[in-house]
Amino acid sequence: MPGLHNLSVAAKIRWMIVSVAAFALLLTTAISVSVEVNNTRNALLDRVQILSNVISTHVTAALSFGDAQTATRLLQSMDFDADIIHAQIYEIAEDAQAFASYDNPDFKAAHEIDSSHHDYSVLEPGHDFTLGRLNLASPIELDGETIGMLCIEVSLASLWLQILRYLLSSLAILLVVLFFVYLLARRLQRRIAGPFENLVQGMKNISASNDFSHRIEKGENDEVGQIIDNFNEMIGQIERSNLQIQAKNKEVEQHAFYDALTGLPNRRMLMQQLSKELNRCSRTFKTGALLYLDLDHFKTINDSLGHTTGDMLLKEVAHRLRSHLRKGDTPARVGGDEFVVILTDLDENVGVAAENALSVAEALRKQLSSPYVIEERRLHSSPSIGIALFHHANDSADDLIKQADLAMYKAKEDGRNLVQFFAADMQKLALRRMHIEEDLRHALESDPNQLELHYQPQVNHNGEIFGAEALIRWNHPTNGRISPEEFIPVAEVTGLIHPLGKWVLSHGLQQLSVWQSKGLNTQLAINISPNQFLQEGFLETVTEAVKTCGVNAERFELEITESVIMRDIDEVVELMKELKTLGIKFSIDDFGTGYSSLQYLTKLPISKLKIDKSFINDLFTDPNDAAIVNTIIAMTKHLGVAVIAEGVETLEEANFLFENGCDAFQGYYYDRPMPATDMEGRLLQQKAGFTAIEADTGEAASAGGH
Numbered sequence: 001m002p003g004l005h006n007l008s009v010a011a012k013i014r015w016m017i018v019s020v021a022a023f024a025l026l027l028t029t030a031i032s033v034s035v036e037v038n039n040t041r042n043a044l045l046d047r048v049q050i051l052s053n054v055i056s057t058h059v060t061a062a063l064s065f066g067d068a069q070t071a072t073r074l075l076q077s078m079d080f081d082a083d084i085i086h087a088q089i090y091e092i093a094e095d096a097q098a099f100a101s102y103d104n105p106d107f108k109a110a111h112e113i114d115s116s117h118h119d120y121s122v123l124e125p126g127h128d129f130t131l132g133r134l135n136l137a138s139p140i141e142l143d144g145e146t147i148g149m150l151c152i153e154v155s156l157a158s159l160w161l162q163i164l165r166y167l168l169s170s171l172a173i174l175l176v177v178l179f180f181v182y183l184l185a186r187r188l189q190r191r192i193a194g195p196f197e198n199l200v201q202g203m204k205n206i207s208a209s210n211d212f213s214h215r216i217e218k219g220e221n222d223e224v225g226q227i228i229d230n231f232n233e234m235i236g237q238i239e240r241s242n243l244q245i246q247a248k249n250k251e252v253e254q255h256a257f258y259d260a261l262t263g264l265p266n267r268r269m270l271m272q273q274l275s276k277e278l279n280r281c282s283r284t285f286k287t288g289a290l291l292y293l294d295l296d297h298f299k300t301i302n303d304s305l306g307h308t309t310g311d312m313l314l315k316e317v318a319h320r321l322r323s324h325l326r327k328g329d330t331p332a333r334v335g336g337d338e339f340v341v342i343l344t345d346l347d348e349n350v351g352v353a354a355e356n357a358l359s360v361a362e363a364l365r366k367q368l369s370s371p372y373v374i375e376e377r378r379l380h381s382s383p384s385i386g387i388a389l390f391h392h393a394n395d396s397a398d399d400l401i402k403q404a405d406l407a408m409y410k411a412k413e414d415g416r417n418l419v420q421f422f423a424a425d426m427q428k429l430a431l432r433r434m435h436i437e438e439d440l441r442h443a444l445e446s447d448p449n450q451l452e453l454h455y456q457p458q459v460n461h462n463g464e465i466f467g468a469e470a471l472i473r474w475n476h477p478t479n480g481r482i483s484p485e486e487f488i489p490v491a492e493v494t495g496l497i498h499p500l501g502k503w504v505l506s507h508g509l510q511q512l513s514v515w516q517s518k519g520l521n522t523q524l525a526i527n528i529s530p531n532q533f534l535q536e537g538f539l540e541t542v543t544e545a546v547k548t549c550g551v552n553a554e555r556f557e558l559e560i561t562e563s564v565i566m567r568d569i570d571e572v573v574e575l576m577k578e579l580k581t582l583g584i585k586f587s588i589d590d591f592g593t594g595y596s597s598l599q600y601l602t603k604l605p606i607s608k609l610k611i612d613k614s615f616i617n618d619l620f621t622d623p624n625d626a627a628i629v630n631t632i633i634a635m636t637k638h639l640g641v642a643v644i645a646e647g648v649e650t651l652e653e654a655n656f657l658f659e660n661g662c663d664a665f666q667g668y669y670y671d672r673p674m675p676a677t678d679m680e681g682r683l684l685q686q687k688a689g690f691t692a693i694e695a696d697t698g699e700a701a702s703a704g705g706h
């Protein structure tokens, strides 16, 4: 049945119960009707046979005497039975002639008797049922011999009527029973299909709402109840899995978009927010700002006090940022000690927006510069902040970050703890630095001939050259000579200082070895950058270079800056002591520009302080500088170390320094840095008994005569 597939379970149950009941009832009715037909026919046959026997018995005499009248009367006595249509008595003779007959007048009137149809030629006792008639033939006997035959034709109309009534009443009963069966089926259907419907509805609700915390109510503990239990269990599992997935997703999102230490948005999240903000500004014509913050000397705190303290400081910085920004502004952590803040909706007027951004940046700078108390220790830190403004006509998110970063570097260069706006020339500078990095890498890897060492003589109070400082020179194939002042900081930042420092070390020591082999007894000072000095393996590199070149390390000096000491004093002292065992000496370069304390200096195995040239340059214009120079000289006496002044350009400077107790001098007044061959010439001249100063100028000779 095709339609059955689409029916609900309830309708199917109803339909099946009613169908089964209807089929059973119809079968029962059919059987009982057929039994009824049989019984009624038998009863009719019995009745007619009894009547036939009575008539046959009484008509025997009339037939044997040929009394047709009596026979006819006897036949007419059947008129009480309305079903008898016709009766005849036949004599047993060769031509079987009718002896007497009876016709029911009712049937005659209705023309239902047609004697011509009766074929009595073969008269055999018995009966025959047709659809509408019963024909019965009974023998009439005398002394055991059949003398005639009584034939009765009976109408079955009343029999069929009786059966029809029976059938109708049976069908009526059937319909009534079916009606009750239908009502019962509905009750049963509700009982059986109700939980299914409940389950289906529950499933629909859950799938529509996607809410797996719902449970389907269980009615009974039968199979449907078990299905509901299993379904609820399955939903429970889905709910638990969903919760786990949600928690994992949240975790992944947290990792993907937030910084694990501070909980601030990370670089990825920042870029998304910034792109959105740029789009928004294009629509609203408002100006926003990007602040790039880098903590000054954070590395020193981290290295000296440990990463745990460093981490706590970063958390506190994040906390201060969060609490001092407006709700719509976004602070993010983009690197170790680097933070970025997006300031939104500043103003439509770029000038006003710039002022607003500056005042927020200044407020943040002050907030982040006030002391931190971490693990009962009072720490000082400050940020350098770069600002890049953005509005509808501005650059991409990446460009903006670069601009703010460049401005931040400028703030660092200008002295730290400052706020600096991005300016277009910073970009040019950044580009130049990028090219320098590329070209320097190429030079170091593939064309080291671009590099050479120049040597600047260092003289004593007699003007005699006792040493030289090796200074790197880079002859760029297309840009000419590039100053170390420009490429050394790039090398420091990019890590190129390591191969470059190695190159300087090995070439300087080779040169020293050549001079020593020629009996030119000079010292050689080499500049060591902070990163180079503290790089792992530095001790081994120097030891190896000294051994390879076979130099007398007593004549070799490493110039380090105060910033190295600021890193990790114990580590530095340890390293210096180990290098000193080889005979190597140390001088502190650019002395006076850093913050090294007397306490630190006493710990270090140094042999010389080098007064920074900035103090010498302003010796006669800035009284402070003269005082500083004198203090440094006095300090060296106290420490028991030598002192050398660099950047000596005039006779007056040389005289002042000499008169105030300076031991040694270096500067353009004596000589500019020069190629190795020229330096060798000087040394040879001096060895031959001429001082370089006497050979060059009379003025220099007088300075050399201190």
Ligand SMILES: Nc1nc2c(ncn2[C@@H]2O[C@H](COP(=O)(O)O[C@H]3[C@@H](O)[C@H](n4cnc5c(=O)[nH]c(N)nc54)O[C@@H]3COP(=O)(O)O)[C@@H](O)[C@H]2O)c(=O)[nH]1
Binding pocket: 456, 469, 470, 471, 472, 483, 484, 485, 488, 504, 527, 528, 529, 589, 590, 613, 646, 647, 648, 649, 666, 667, 668, 669, 673
């Ligand atoms: N790590 C390394 N740093 C190096 C190396 N070579 C150089 N440098 C550092 O680069 C900075 C610039 O050096 P340079 O341009 O060579 O300048 C040196 C001298 O030329 C200059 N100088 C010397 N006398 C005078 C003077 O009378 N007037 C004047 N205006 N300048 C003078 O001073 C520089 C030497 O400085 P210092 O090292 O502090 O003694 C510079 O910081 C170098 O240190 C290298 O191989 N490795």
